[in-house]
Amino acid sequence: MSSSTNLFITLIRTHHITSRKKLARVKKAAALNSLHVIVRSGGSPGIMYAEGPAEAVVNEWVSFVQALRYKDFQCARKPLAHPVRASVTFKHSGGFEELASVAEFGERMEQRGLGGWWRIGMGYEASD
Template sequence: MSTPGLWNALIRTHHITSRKKVTKLKQAAATNAVFVLLRTGSSPGIMFVEGPEIGVEAWVATVQKLRYKDYQLASRPAPVILEGSTGLQDGNAGRQGLHETESVKDFGLQMANRGIHAWWRKGMGYSQNDQL
């Protein structure tokens, strides 16, 4: 089940520790009107972005310009495909801006709450299942 107008992407890096770079990512999230979730601190660095197609692609381009170590576009920008009938939680639907978490476990829980846990697991390389 696809959500009209919403796109997302997933990026992996070695780590996200530079507050200067996080500030630039926050500015880009506000400029492009997208929701961003970062896993900051030690390895691995994870970035999730969701919003309109143009905003997601522009935000991903901003990340590329910041030259993160071991940058990998794990899941290219594409329309959001929700799992089953869980879907986006009402509280998440209109959220924008940059949000941070320090644990992979919490990041995974937030992906499950958004209805894209299997997509996230596949992008991270935790699951080899081709079907979502």
């Protein structure tokens, strides 16, 4: 039985994420703000998910990413408090995961209990 904790989460969608320099800056900003970030890079669409303990920190990170001027930047899901299973929270060192496929990204969201939230944010399902 795994417990849950409230974290602030957000989802960013862009046209693509290919610049290694920008991605290094995203990773550094995540580490400086103690956020766990998952990125789908290498092509279209570009997807970023972030989770952290405080809304202000997550909002600051979103503003930082927006300032990098990714093409078609959209904060698809604004930062909000959400219970996330503690068994998967912050389990990766560095707090940063880079994935190559949308399917793998979707699996990570399912593991966190965020499958429906993610599908709505990506436009794959209609919101209620």
